[in-house]
Amino acid sequence: MKLYRHPLSGHSHRAQLALSLMGVPHELIDVDLMKGAHKAPEFVKLSPFGQVPVLDDNGSIVFDSNAILVYLANKFDPDHRWLPRDPKGQADVQVWLSVAAGQIAFGPAAARLITVFGAKYNAEDVIGRAHALLKVMEVPLAARSFLVGNAATLADIAGYSYISAAPEGNVDLSPYPNVRAWLARVEALPGFVPFRKTAVGLAA
Ligand SMILES: N[C@@H](CCC(=O)N[C@@H](CS)C(=O)NCC(=O)O)C(=O)O
Incomplete structure (x- = not known):
């Protein structure tokens, strides 16, 4: 592979x-x-x-x-731990795959592209989108450990990388304690591998 x-x-x-x-x-x-x-x-x-x-x-x-x-x-994943087979569980995971390809790509990922790769996006717009997303994520994560229920799924894998690196794009995670606790829970999963850090933005 x-x-x-x-x-x-x-x-x-x-x-x-x-x-x-x-x-x-x-x-x-x-x-x-x-x-x-x-x-x-x-x-x-x-x-x-x-x-x-x-x-x-x-x-x-x-x-x-x-x-x-x-x-x-x-x-x-023969036990369907990462991608549930039941229609509702699978749809709930798909929501976050769509968010990863939408709000995450055009929010925190784009904000980080400015600082890490010099992309010509409007910083205010993309940082604003990132905060709109984080406000939404903060709500379900008050009531559960992971994005879909209390066990990690593909939703968490899809969301982790760019949310964890958001400060590199000048997106402050300090107002979002539930999101920060969720990031720490993903980092504690067996087999976790870190995303290489870049000392830019708020992470400089
Ligand atoms: N929808 C794609 C997006 C992948 C993507 O944007 N990759 C970037 C690196 S993070 C890339 O290869 N950019 C070069 C380009 O688009 O020319 C995916 O989820 O894999």
């Missing part, structure tokens, strides 16, 4: 975290985004949008971080 990734990419970390938490042996292959390796024709054959992460499971190629999470859960 190979994971093509960049060490500062939260989408890549999300996939790495899933592999590690599910105990799936894997090899990490760094893709040099700075040199444009993700747009090279050979890589675009694996990843049509020219993005990391990409999973290569013995020739079976899966691109898109959330698709990788679902693939791994379906293949390596």
Whole structure:
């Protein structure tokens, strides 16, 4: 199992975290985004949008971080711990995969792209979106340990990387004690692997 990734990419970390938490042996292959390796024709054959992460499971190629999470859960989680089978449980997890591809990507992930990669987004807009999201997350996390119930699921894996790194994008997590306690619970899961830190923004 190979994971093509960049060490500062939260989408890549999300996939790495899933592999590690599910105990799936894997090899990490760094893709040099700075040199444009993700747009090279050979890589675009694996990843049509020219993005990391990409999973290569013995020739079976899966691109898109959330698709990788679902693939791994379906293949390596016989107890359906990470992705429940019952319709309501699965829908509840899907909500957070959508949030990861929506509000997280356009909020805290975008805010961090400004400080880490020099992206030309409007900082006020994306930081504002991040706080709107965090206010929503704070509510369910007052009543339960993880985003969907009291056991970790793909929802938590999808949410963790960019929320934990939000301060790097000048998004202050101090007003959100329930979110911070949730991050600590994810970090305490067996097999947790940290997302590489960058000393920028509020994390400088
Ligand atoms: N929807 C994709 C987004 C992946 C993504 O945005 N990857 C970034 C790195 S964090 C990337 O490869 N950016 C380069 C580009 O878009 O050209 C996923 O969830 O995997």
